[in-house]
Amino acid sequence: xxxxxxxxxxAKNLLALLSAGLSAAIGIFFLIWILWEITDKGISxxxxxxxxxxxTPPGEPGGGLGNAILGSVxxxxxxxxxxxxxxxxxxxxxxxxxxxxxxGLIRFIxxxxxxxxxxxxxxxxYAIMVVPMKNFSGLAGGxxxxxxxxxxxxxxxxxxxxxxxxxxxEAALALGAPYWKMIVSIVYRAARxxxxxxxxxAVARVSGETAPLLFTALNSPYWPSGxxxxxxxxxxxxxxxxxxxxxxxxxxxxxxxFLITIAIxxxxxxxxxxxxxxxxx
Amino acid sequence: MPRPSKRxxxxxxxxxxxxxxxFSGSFIxxxxxIMLASxxxxxxxxxxxxxLRFLISTEWDPVLGNFGALTTILGTLISTALAMxxxxxxxxxxxxxxxxxxxxxxxxxxxxxIELLAAIPSIIYGMWGLFTLAPVLxxxxxxxxxxxxxxxxxxxxxxxxxxxxxxxxxLSIMILPFMASVIRDCFLMxxxxxxxxxxxxxATTWEVIKDVVLPYGKRGVIGGLFLGLGxxxxxxxAVTFVIGNAHELSWxxxxxxxxxxxxxxxxxxxxxxxxxxxxxIELALVLFLITFVILGLAEWWLYSANAGGRKS
Numbered sequence: 319x320x321x322x323x324x325x326x327x328x329a330k331n332l333l334a335l336l337s338a339g340l341s342a343a344i345g346i347f348f349l350i351w352i353l354w355e356i357t358d359k360g361i362s363x364x365x366x367x368x369x370x371x372x373x374t375p376p377g378e379p380g381g382g383l384g385n386a387i388l389g390s391v392x393x394x395x396x397x398x399x400x401x402x403x404x405x406x407x408x409x410x411x412x413x414x415x416x417x418x419x420x421x422g423l424i425r426f427i428x429x430x431x432x433x434x435x436x437x438x439x440x441x442x443x444y445a446i447m448v449v450p451m452k453n454f455s456g457l458a459g460g461x462x463x464x465x466x467x468x469x470x471x472x473x474x475x476x477x478x479x480x481x482x483x484x485x486x487x488e489a490a491l492a493l494g495a496p497y498w499k500m501i502v503s504i505v506y507r508a509a510r511x512x513x514x515x516x517x518x519x520a521v522a523r524v525s526g527e528t529a530p531l532l533f534t535a536l537n538s539p540y541w542p543s544g545x546x547x548x549x550x551x552x553x554x555x556x557x558x559x560x561x562x563x564x565x566x567x568x569x570x571x572x573x574x575x576f577l578i579t580i581a582i583x584x585x586x587x588x589x590x591x592x593x594x595x596x597x598x599x
Numbered sequence: 600m601p602r603p604s605k606r607x608x609x610x611x612x613x614x615x616x617x618x619x620x621x622f623s624g625s626f627i628x629x630x631x632x633i634m635l636a637s638x639x640x641x642x643x644x645x646x647x648x649x650x651l652r653f654l655i656s657t658e659w660d661p662v663l664g665n666f667g668a669l670t671t672i673l674g675t676l677i678s679t680a681l682a683m684x685x686x687x688x689x690x691x692x693x694x695x696x697x698x699x700x701x702x703x704x705x706x707x708x709x710x711x712x713i714e715l716l717a718a719i720p721s722i723i724y725g726m727w728g729l730f731t732l733a734p735v736l737x738x739x740x741x742x743x744x745x746x747x748x749x750x751x752x753x754x755x756x757x758x759x760x761x762x763x764x765x766x767x768x769x770l771s772i773m774i775l776p777f778m779a780s781v782i783r784d785c786f787l788m789x790x791x792x793x794x795x796x797x798x799x800x801x802a803t804t805w806e807v808i809k810d811v812v813l814p815y816g817k818r819g820v821i822g823g824l825f826l827g828l829g830x831x832x833x834x835x836x837a838v839t840f841v842i843g844n845a846h847e848l849s850w851x852x853x854x855x856x857x858x859x860x861x862x863x864x865x866x867x868x869x870x871x872x873x874x875x876x877x878x879x880i881e882l883a884l885v886l887f888l889i890t891f892v893i894l895g896l897a898e899w900w901l902y903s904a905n906a907g908g909r910k911s
Binding site: 327328330331333334335337338339340341342344345348349351352355356359403404405407408410411412414415416421423424426427428429430431433434435436437438439440441442444445446449465468469472496497498499501502522523525526527528529532533536553556557560561568571572575578579582583586587590 | 609610612613616617619620621622623624625626627628630631633634637638640641688689690691692693695696697699700701711714715716718719720721722723724726727729730731772775776779803804805806808809826829830832833834835836839840860863864867868879880883884886887890891894895898899902
């Protein structure tokens with residue numbers, strides 16, 4: 319065996335650990351910088367009017383992003399209504415029935431889809447909904463976010479259902495419960511907290527998406543008036559306002575950015591809290 | 600014993616339930632096929648007109664209706680490569696710090712913080728890049744780099760703050776928390792006994808990481824890096840803000856450039872000409888295929904990592 323000098327080994331060790339510490343410091347520095355900027359520039363725009371008023375033209379003081387906030391909530395709601403039921407059922411299929419080759423294929427596509435570029439989903443929904451309906455619409459925005467949500471929900475549902483002990487299922491089946499009843503009233507109930515956590519995380523994930531809304535929901539300066547009309551939403555408004563040359567619009571964009579960051583972090587922390595409570599009790 | 604009628608209704612529900620789950624499971628496959636078909640259909644005028652020339656031409660002229668994807672494809676690949684070059688070593692460093700170096704009580708807190716940061720939407724990174732990072736870069740960093748490294752054509756250019764360099768930097772900061780948390784999870788799977796044995800033989804911390812932890816989690820780490828790569832390739836908002844949007848190839852990283860995603864974000868709603876729109880949709884198709892192949896490879900890699908090798 320080759321003999322290595324202890325001093326050299328110690329020096330190497332020190333160097334490697336120093337660079338690990340340094341990279342952690344660099345990473346943490348940038349991330350704190352980003353959070354600081356968002357809070358510093360965004361928090362001053364947040365007031366009551368920000369939530370309740372329509373945006374004003376550039377140069378006019380006051381106004382808010384009430385329509386965009388409401389629109390984002392509506393679009394996310396549509397996405398949840400579409401993505402969650404199909405996603406939960408698809409996850410159930412993968413966990414309970416999909417053990418063969420076909421299940422493997424579906425699992426493979428789902429996992430790949432999770433990180434597929436969201437802007438392509440926007441283009442796709444533009445092609446199948448906006449073109450035939452000849453109109454940008456809040457509904458199209460909801461559908462594109464729903465498509466992004468679907469694989470996320472499918473994957474977490476499968477992971478959670480697999481954690482339910484086989485013994486529970488066998489006990490239910492041994493009592494004569496039909497398969498569907500075993501799944502609905504035993505497996506779903508045992509996995510309830512985990513499934514809810516997964517769904518909240520999926521909602522948080524899509525509510526920050528901008529790219530798929532650019533050519534589906536578009537944007538609008540008015541209150542949402544119907545699902546087949548272009549619909550104001552927070553993320554596209556942030557994009558448009560931030561890119562505008564007007565300082566008061568840019569300030570609103572920072573306010574929106576702050577709001578959405580807080581909302582998403584809160585959803586994430588809430589889901590963690592739920593998950594932790596679930597494992598304890 | 601249930602009554603016969605109840606039994607029959609149970610049977611019906613059973614069949615229905617199985618059908619519903621099976622259909623929902625197949626839905627994602629159907630969706631993928633429809634997506635490929637409809638994107639190809641909408642892009643067909645451009646595919647027919649430009650053929651394979653689309654992939655190797657650098658021309659992008661909406662007025663004359665001549666389109667080529669090379670500038671944006673290269674832009675996508677270069678910005679991603681730049682981001683990976685910066686983010687991969689940092690992510691591994693952060694993961695080492697989180698699993699081996701940080702004070703024991705801080706580890707779960709910092710780990711959670713990193714995971715939370717990975718959830719921040721990309722538009723935030725883009726905005727921060729445009730308003731905060733770009734001015735700093737154009738004021739201090741880029742002039743300095745041109746002065747000292749300007750003999751390399753890559754760093755010789757106008758210090759505008761927006762451009763390929765800034766895009767790569769913002770992308771790297773965006774994928775850093777995600778990759779770091781995936782790598783950290785892999786590192787945590789190394790059995791404690793293995794590490795303790797290595798320490799017992801007199802190995803230093805670095806030797807334990809290099810010879811025990813990294814080889815043990817190798818496949819998972821590489822899979823995680825690929826997932827980060829997939830994210831960077833398809834990222835729109837973090838890039839669109841800061842890349843400067845120019846359909847030109849340039850040696851300098853400081854010059855404005857373009858990626859497929861940023862081109863789509865900027866030009867899609869302005870494309871009035873049918874052939875313009877078709878060319879943009881063909882770009883989307885190209886991006887979809889690139890990411891799907893790369894993510895598919897990563898998925899296959901992770902799958903074989905779980906199937907063979909270690910037992911969990």
